[in-house]
Amino acid sequence: MTETTTPPRSEPLLTVDNLSTHFTIGAGRLRAVDGVSFSLQPGQTMGIVGESGCGKTVLSRTIMRLNLGNNIHTSGHVNFLGKDLLNLPMSEMTDIWGQEVAMVFQDPMTSLNPVVKIGRQVHEHVRKHLGASKTEATELAIELLKSVRIPEAETAIDAYPHELSGGMRQRVSIAIALACSPKLLFADEPTTALDVTVQHQILNLLGMQQQERSMAMVLVTHDLGVVAGRTDEILVMYAGKIVEQAKTAGIFHRTSHPYTEALLRSIPKTDQPSHTRLAAIAGRPPTLITTPKGCSFSPRCPYAQQRCFEEEPPLTESDQGHLTACWYQVGTAENREAWETNLASGRLATLAVAEGQIVDETAVKLTSGDS
Amino acid sequence: MGKILIVRLARLIATLFAVSLLTFLLVEQLPGDPVIALLGPEGLYDWDTVERIREELKLNDPTLVRYGRWVGDVLQGDLGKSYITDQPVADAIRDRVPVTLELALLATVIAAVCAVPIGAFSAYREGGRLDRLLSGFTTAALSIPGFVAAIFFIWLFTLKFNWFPSTGWNRITDKGLWANLKTAILPASALALAPLAVNARLIRADMIGTLKEDYVLSARAKGLKSRYILMRHALRPSALTAVTVFGLQLGGLIGGTVVIETIFALPGLGTRLISAIYQRDVLMIQGITLFVATVYVVVNTAVDLLYLALDPRIRRQ
Ligand SMILES: Nc1ncnc2c1ncn2[C@@H]1O[C@H](COP(=O)(O)OP(=O)(O)OP(=O)(O)O)[C@@H](O)[C@H]1O
Ligand SMILES: [Mg+2]
Numbered sequence: 001m002t003e004t005t006t007p008p009r010s011e012p013l014l015t016v017d018n019l020s021t022h023f024t025i026g027a028g029r030l031r032a033v034d035g036v037s038f039s040l041q042p043g044q045t046m047g048i049v050g051e052s053g054c055g056k057t058v059l060s061r062t063i064m065r066l067n068l069g070n071n072i073h074t075s076g077h078v079n080f081l082g083k084d085l086l087n088l089p090m091s092e093m094t095d096i097w098g099q100e101v102a103m104v105f106q107d108p109m110t111s112l113n114p115v116v117k118i119g120r121q122v123h124e125h126v127r128k129h130l131g132a133s134k135t136e137a138t139e140l141a142i143e144l145l146k147s148v149r150i151p152e153a154e155t156a157i158d159a160y161p162h163e164l165s166g167g168m169r170q171r172v173s174i175a176i177a178l179a180c181s182p183k184l185l186f187a188d189e190p191t192t193a194l195d196v197t198v199q200h201q202i203l204n205l206l207g208m209q210q211q212e213r214s215m216a217m218v219l220v221t222h223d224l225g226v227v228a229g230r231t232d233e234i235l236v237m238y239a240g241k242i243v244e245q246a247k248t249a250g251i252f253h254r255t256s257h258p259y260t261e262a263l264l265r266s267i268p269k270t271d272q273p274s275h276t277r278l279a280a281i282a283g284r285p286p287t288l289i290t291t292p293k294g295c296s297f298s299p300r301c302p303y304a305q306q307r308c309f310e311e312e313p314p315l316t317e318s319d320q321g322h323l324t325a326c327w328y329q330v331g332t333a334e335n336r337e338a339w340e341t342n343l344a345s346g347r348l349a350t351l352a353v354a355e356g357q358i359v360d361e362t363a364v365k366l367t368s369g370d371s
Numbered sequence: 372m373g374k375i376l377i378v379r380l381a382r383l384i385a386t387l388f389a390v391s392l393l394t395f396l397l398v399e400q401l402p403g404d405p406v407i408a409l410l411g412p413e414g415l416y417d418w419d420t421v422e423r424i425r426e427e428l429k430l431n432d433p434t435l436v437r438y439g440r441w442v443g444d445v446l447q448g449d450l451g452k453s454y455i456t457d458q459p460v461a462d463a464i465r466d467r468v469p470v471t472l473e474l475a476l477l478a479t480v481i482a483a484v485c486a487v488p489i490g491a492f493s494a495y496r497e498g499g500r501l502d503r504l505l506s507g508f509t510t511a512a513l514s515i516p517g518f519v520a521a522i523f524f525i526w527l528f529t530l531k532f533n534w535f536p537s538t539g540w541n542r543i544t545d546k547g548l549w550a551n552l553k554t555a556i557l558p559a560s561a562l563a564l565a566p567l568a569v570n571a572r573l574i575r576a577d578m579i580g581t582l583k584e585d586y587v588l589s590a591r592a593k594g595l596k597s598r599y600i601l602m603r604h605a606l607r608p609s610a611l612t613a614v615t616v617f618g619l620q621l622g623g624l625i626g627g628t629v630v631i632e633t634i635f636a637l638p639g640l641g642t643r644l645i646s647a648i649y650q651r652d653v654l655m656i657q658g659i660t661l662f663v664a665t666v667y668v669v670v671n672t673a674v675d676l677l678y679l680a681l682d683p684r685i686r687r688q
Contacts, residue, residue, distance in 0.1 A: 066588060066592055093594075094594045094595070094596060095594060096594065097591065097593060097594035098592065098593035098594030098595070102592065102593070103589070103592040105589055111586055111588075112586055113586040113604050113608070114608065115608050115682060116603070116607075124595065124603075125593035129594060173589070176589070176593065
């Protein structure tokens with residue numbers, strides 16, 4: 001939908017360079033985000049995909065500098081609009097937040113203040129950033145609520161969050177985020193807490209608003225199905241690291257990391273009979289505290305060979321603009337060979353995939369068909 | 372809503388009955404006699420007069436009969452007269468209550484106004500130096516008895532600086548607000564110290580929880596200033612416990628002024644109650660106790676209603 005054939009090559013809006021966020025916790029050092037780099041052009045959409053706990057939220061909060069606590073170690077650089085975000089004084093940061101960059105949170109049940117009326121929550125930062133008067137701000141709030149399709153916006157501004165449904169609340173959060181027309185919007189799993197039907201409405205609303213305002217967006221999700229067709233580029237994260245990065249079409253059509261392949265396999269398909277077993281990814285994501293040498297996905301990978309357990313694969317360009325961190329990339333001859341070897345030796349992770357393969361092939365085909 | 376109010380009212384009346392009966396019985400247990408107190412030591416030698424006065428005041432009736440008679444009078448709006456001075460109890464209360472009420476209110480205001488920023492900022496800087504400093508202060512404020520603080524204030528502000536008088540009271544109506552505040556500020560501050568510390572701690576604890584809420588993070592992500600977030604977003608959801616306690620404290624303060632009024636020699640209800648107790652002036656004791664209890668219960672009911680105003684989620688149910 002928002003995919004463009006030739007992306008404009010202008011100055012990037014956001015550049016993230018070798019960003020790491022570690023937490024010191026009782027058990028040691030938790031590497032929630034480890035050496036992430038990417039850049040985002042104005043008006044483009046970047047999808048960040050990965051399982052729960054892989055560091056998506058920490059990554060977006062680190063970029064936005066919204067991580068709280070005194071056990072946090074951040075390194076690397078974030079450049080936004082020519083500013084070094086991580087080293088900006090707080091007073092300048094409060095001018096960027098809400099005005100240049102905004103965020104839509106995962107759970108609209110908790111991200112709105114229960115004791116503050118909707119109207120004020122929508123316009124208070126407009127008054128601060130744009131110096132609007134109270135009446136101007138109220139009018140703008142009504143207009144914004146209308147633009148996110150909230151019925152009876154005039155009365156909604158006097159409502160409290162608990163008087164609205166989850167979908168409506170998320171619309172309010174979007175209105176809040178859009179209020180000052182930011183150049184960049186972070187949407188951290190904006191629909192995970194909502195019904196399937198509402199999910200699509202919210203995502204469409206986000207897409208439309210984004211095009212209207214030519215705003216860049218980072219769309220975080222654990223569901224590749226959500227980002228399909230809504231993003232220009234996709235980052236696949238595993239255990240705090242980027243394992244694959246490519247244009248959306250590249251991710252779906254020339255999937256090259258086994259983890260991405262596994263994610264694609266696990267997209268629930270609404271047009272499948274509901275009793276079809278979902279192909280989940282065998283095993284658990286690593287704890288992030290102990291970093292095993294080698295590839296962090298290797299314990300769960302159906303293709304893993306000796307090398308994968310010993311040497312960590314670097315993120316390298318496999319195709320033009322397509323980055324993958326894997327020794328045995330999907331679609332290569334080495335990969336097929338690794339598969340056969342593992343099948344023959346009876347590796348459990350491989351057998352698990354092989355058993356569910358009939359279902360999975362249709363899933364993969366369907367996905368690549370409609371993207 | 373109507374049903375809630377009726378239940379509340381019934382509970383209120385039951386409480387007042389219990390309090391007044393208990394007071395009556397307790398005073399009865401005290402050694403001594405109002406008539407002796409009235410006549411002075413000579414009374415001991417003039418037994419006939421004592422008996423005559425006892426008859427006149429109907430003091431020889433059984434306790435419960437006298438209590439019943441008192442209740443009957445109160446229900447008709449008559450609190451009776453002092454045995455000793457013949458002053459109607461209602462007049463005495465009317466005369467004395469402005470002092471006590473002002474002290475209690477002023478103390479509540481001081482406690483609230485200081486506790487909010489102390490609690491909020493120590494929560495905001497949880498574990499930091501400011502937090503530890505303030506927490507040391509609240510611990511001290513809690514462990515020092517009010518009368519010690521009062522004596523310290525007198526030493527500091529009267530003897531050292533001579534800013535405020537240590538005794539006496541200027542009525543607003545006679546001398547104006549400023550002169551009045553000058554006499555009220557020291558006793559009110561001494562009175563405020565403990566509730567201030569309690570409130571600051573409650574607000575801090577609540578606020579630490581609130582600051583971890585998602586909506587505080589989303590307020591930050593909107594670029595709002597820390598102080599604005601603290602006061603406009605975090606405080607109100609954190610204030611529910613504190614408001615309940617404010618109510619309990621206001622009621623408690625009205626009773627708690629007794630000691631402070633005595634130290635500063637203020638013409639309030641507390642000092643009047645003390646002298647009534649010394650003189651076994653039963654009706655005066657009953658009247659003042661009933662009044663204080665009524666204020667206490669009414670204030671707490673009002674606080675419950677304030678709860679509704681603070682949290683729209685409760686209002687709806
Ligand atoms: N303040 C913190 N202190 C310690 N560890 C943290 C903190 N915040 C997050 N983590 C850890 O960092 C890791 C990444 O968490 P994150 O919330 O970014 O995952 P996520 O990819 O957003 O998952 P989800 O899909 O569930 O939202 C988790 O293991 C989490 O426990
Ligand atoms: Mg998350």
